[in-house]
Amino acid sequence: MTAVVDTATQQARALARATAEALSAHGPVAAQDPAFIERDAQQAMAAAVAQAIERREPLVAEAGTGVGKTFVAQALGVQACRAGRRVLFTKTSALLADLAGGRADATWQGRLRRYVGPDLLILDDFALREYTAPQAEDLYELVSRRYRHGSTIVE
Ligand SMILES: Nc1ncnc2c1ncn2[C@@H]1O[C@H](COP(=O)(O)OP(=O)(O)OP(=O)(O)O)[C@@H](O)[C@H]1O
Ligand SMILES: [Mg+2]
DSSP: OOOOOOOOOHHHHHHHHHHHHHTSTTSHHHHHOTTOOOOHHHHHHHHHHHHHHHTTOOOOOOOOTTSSHHHHHHHHHHHHHHTTOOEEEEEHHHHHHHHHHHHHHTOHHHHHHHHHSSSEEEEESTTSSOOOHHHHHHHHHHHHHHTTTSEEEEO
């Protein structure tokens, strides 16, 4: 798993801590979902996100398939929504297909703006396969426009 988080704010640090609490054995997810089990790796990831924000550093975390990376990213997204932030969660393949469609009918700029706008953008299943040159260009444009504008998690 790879997670990159930028933009350091006090609110973001609180958000990471709230996520760790939410995913604890006594948190709201456990209360609502009988299948939920507190997982050390998820707590470690939430703590690492908080520390990365604290230090204003990007974070690269790794975990095996099914450990629950997407679950943590979604929990961070929910906490950000609760804090009044605009959040967009998407599969990376869906984003790339959308932007590719924009190249075909001259709506690329408008489509890109939708992904630049949110305070937090979560790109799920990032880099599962090698990207084509136009896909790599689209991702470069997106990441460079979001730099110092909003937080991005690639996962
Ligand atoms: N703490 C948990 N307790 C119970 N089920 C969980 C927990 N965390 C995640 N799950 C469930 O485990 C499954 C795998 O979680 P998730 O998709 O987040 O893993 P992942 O690490 O992103 O996997 P992948 O590498 O395939 O993307 C999902 O069905 C999810 O709902
Ligand atoms: Mg996943």
